[in-house]
Structure formats: C-alpha cells, structure tokens
Amino acid sequence: MNVTKFIDQTDSVRVGRVTEDKLIPLQLGSSFASLADLLADDDPIAAVESLTEESPILIDESIRWLPPIDNQEVWAAGVTYKRSQTARMEESEAAASCYDRVYNADRPELFFKATPHRVAGHRQPLRIRRDATWNVPEPEITLVLSPNLRIVGLTVGNDMSSRDIEGENPLYLPQAKCYDQCAGLGPWITLFRKLPPMAAIEVDLKIKRGSETVFDEQIAASQMARSFEDLVQWLGRDNTFPTGAFLMTGTGIVPTSDFTLQKDDIVNITISGVGTLSNPIVQG
Numbered sequence: 001m002n003v004t005k006f007i008d009q010t011d012s013v014r015v016g017r018v019t020e021d022k023l024i025p026l027q028l029g030s031s032f033a034s035l036a037d038l039l040a041d042d043d044p045i046a047a048v049e050s051l052t053e054e055s056p057i058l059i060d061e062s063i064r065w066l067p068p069i070d071n072q073e074v075w076a077a078g079v080t081y082k083r084s085q086t087a088r089m090e091e092s093e094a095a096a097s098c099y100d101r102v103y104n105a106d107r108p109e110l111f112f113k114a115t116p117h118r119v120a121g122h123r124q125p126l127r128i129r130r131d132a133t134w135n136v137p138e139p140e141i142t143l144v145l146s147p148n149l150r151i152v153g154l155t156v157g158n159d160m161s162s163r164d165i166e167g168e169n170p171l172y173l174p175q176a177k178c179y180d181q182c183a184g185l186g187p188w189i190t191l192f193r194k195l196p197p198m199a200a201i202e203v204d205l206k207i208k209r210g211s212e213t214v215f216d217e218q219i220a221a222s223q224m225a226r227s228f229e230d231l232v233q234w235l236g237r238d239n240t241f242p243t244g245a246f247l248m249t250g251t252g253i254v255p256t257s258d259f260t261l262q263k264d265d266i267v268n269i270t271i272s273g274v275g276t277l278s279n280p281i282v283q284g
Contacts, residue, residue, distance in 0.1 A: 001045050002275070004188035005035055005066040005121070013066065017048060018188050022056040023063060035189075036070035036243050039144060044152050045191050067121035067185040068155060072244045074119060074183055076140070076159050077231050078102075078109035080224050080250030098170060108226055108234055111173060113159060113248060114183040122187035125282040127180055128261050132162035135261045138251040139205040139269040141221055143228055144189050145245045149236045151228060153191040154201075156269050156277035157248040158184030181282070184267075185246060190274045198222045204270040205253045207261070215259060219252040 002018035008025065015035045017024045032038050032047055041047040057063070079102050102109045120126050128135040142157030160183065166176035201221035207214050228249060235247055261267070263283045270276040 001048060001191045002188040003035065003038065003044075003048055003191060004068045004186065007064040007066060016057075017053070018059070019056075021059050023059050024056045025054040027052040027054065034070050035068060036072060039152055039189070039244055040147050043193075044146075045193060048191070065122035065124070065187055067116070067119045067124070068187075068189045069116050069119055069185055069246065070243065071116055072246055073112065073241065074114040074116075074185070074246045074248070075235060076111055076113040076157075076177070076248035077226070077250045078111065080108065080226050080231070081219070081252030103225060108231055110231070110235055111177065114178060118178070118180055119183045119185050120181050120279055121185065122277055122279075124184075124279060125181060126158060126160055126184050126267065126279040127182065128160070128263070128281060128283045129162050129165070129179060130284050132165050132176070133260065134164035134167075134257070135160070135162050136255050136259070137161075137205065137207070137261065137267045137269070138248075139203050139253055139271075140248040140251050141201060141203060141228075141271055142185060143232065143247040143249060144191075145232065145235075145241065145247060147242055147244050149232055149241065149245075151192075151195060151232060153189045154195070154271065154274050155185050155189045155246070156187070156271050156274055157246070158267060158269055158277060158279060159248050159251065160184070183248075184269075184277055184279050186277050187275050195228065196273055198224065198227070200273070202272045203251075203253065204268075204272075206268045206270075208266040208268070209262065209264075214265075215255055217253045223252050224249065 138159040140157040144153040162176040198221040
C-alpha cells in the first residue's frame with residue numbers, strides 16, 4: 001500500500017492512497033489527523049484502510065506532490081556499501097582511514113540529515129550548493145520509522161552531497177550534507193507489514209542532462225554491509241523520536257570524480273517495489 005501527501009485543487013494539503021494510476025484522497029479526522037498519525041499506529045495499513053476515501057484522481061503531470069513527511073527528523077547512514085567506503089577514501093586523503101575503519105566497525109556512521117522544511121518531494125527541486133564544485137546525488141533506500149522505531153515502510157531517498165566540501169575536512173560533513181533542499185523523499189511511502197528481503201530490493205539511479213542520460217547505474221540492497229534493523233537499533237540508542245523518523249540507509253552508487261551535477265539536471269531514483277523519485281536540480 002502506498003500513501004503520500006499532495007496539494008489538491010483548493011490548494012489544501014491532503015493525504016492520499018496511491019494505486020497504479022490513481023491518487024485517492026483520504027478524509028482525516030480526530031483519530032488520524034496527519035500522515036504521521038497513520039504511521040504511528042500499531043497497524044498503519046489498517047489505519048489507512050479505515051479512512052473514508054474520496055473520488056480517485058487520475059495521476060498525471062498536474063498532480064502537485066509533496067514529500068511524505070510531517071514533522072519527523074531525517075537521519076542518514078554512511079559507508080554502508082563497499083563502493084561508498086572506496087569513494088570516501090578517494091575523496092579525502094586526510095580522513096581516508098576514518099572511512100576505512102567505519103565500514104568494518106561495530107558502530108555505523110549515522111548523522112542528522114534534514115528537518116522537514118529542507119526536504120523536497122517528487123518533481124520538486126533539489127539544490128546544489130553555490131560554494132561547492134563537486135556535487136552528487138546519493139540514491140538511498142529510506143526506512144520509515146514509527147515513534148517506537150518500528151520499520152513501517154520504505155520510501156525513495158536522495159541524500160544530496162557536496163563531495164569536495166566533505167573531502168576537504170570530515171568535520172565539514174554537516175555543511176556538505178545539510179542545507180536548504182538537500183534531501184529528497186517520495187513520491188510516496190510504501191507500507192509493509194513485513195519488509196521484502198534485501199536481495200529483492202534494487203536501487204537505480206539515472207541522471208538526465210537535456211535529452212541525454214549522463215549517468216545510469218544500479219545496485220542491489222543485498223550488497224549492504226549492514227542490515228536495516230542494525231542501523232535502526234543504533235539510531236535509537238539514547239535517542240527518542242516522538243513523531244517517528246526517516247532513516248536513509250546509505251548508497252552503493254557513487255559517480256566518479258569526473259562527474260558533478262549541473263543546474264537543470266533531472267535526477268531519477270527508482271527503488272524496486274516502491275517507486276521513482278524525480279527531482280530537477282537548481283543552484284543558488
């Protein structure tokens with residue numbers, strides 16, 4: 001089951017259920033006043049099914065999608081794939097040993113990524129920093145967590161990164177990772193009562209520049225060095241999330257050093273069994 005947020009014809013923010021080609025507005029109420037309330041329920045799928053549905057809307061270019069987030073925090077994991085370990089070591093001579101060690105360490109790299117106002121939804125722009133020269137998208141399976149840190153669903157995540165800033169000094173990571181329009185989530189949340197096996201999940205990144213596809217790569221989630229559950233239990237250590245959280249789980253797709261995003265590029269990230277998140281790139 002897929003649920004999302006969108007803006008309707010009266011310019012109101014709505015929650016809807018998504019089928020193959022239709023968006024079905026849901027009537028919220030006192031029991032479930034927001035999407036976050038639905039995600040916090042013991043059974044989010046049953047909670048969605050309990051709501052009154054309005055007339056379906058055919059999904060086309062006129063839909064104004066919003067990121068499927070209310071007031072949750074967005075966190076991210078790093079160096080969870082071998083390719084990410086190698087890329088981080090290549091970009092930062094000074095900190096190469098840090099990235100090498102964290103890949104094999106018991107404790108993962110976890111960092112705060114974004115507040116809701118820094119998150120873009122499907123077809124909304126993502127930003128590259130004006131003071132960076134090497135910018136890349138990082139396509140990531142993103143866990144949707146309830147307040148008690150149950151994994152209730154998945155969504156598509158884009159962890160925008162300024163690799164030259166992070167590579168200069170690892171202490172600059174917050175500036176390389178967290179800024180306006182630095183994170184993409186969407187186009188919806190796919191709810192699960194039981195997650196599919198990691199071997200069944202594939203991540204696909206395609207970047208278009210004009211009419212040309214300038215980057216195209218895929219990776220299977222089975223290549224992750226850590227499990228989803230392991231990342232979540234580390235995130236929850238001495239940490240509470242009253243409204244839930246989103247956890248990006250790291251990337252195994254890293255463009256080489258001769259590639260950087262440009263203004264007006266279109267980044268398309270597909271996660272099998274979930275959907276495709278598409279974002280145009282802006283700068284300045």
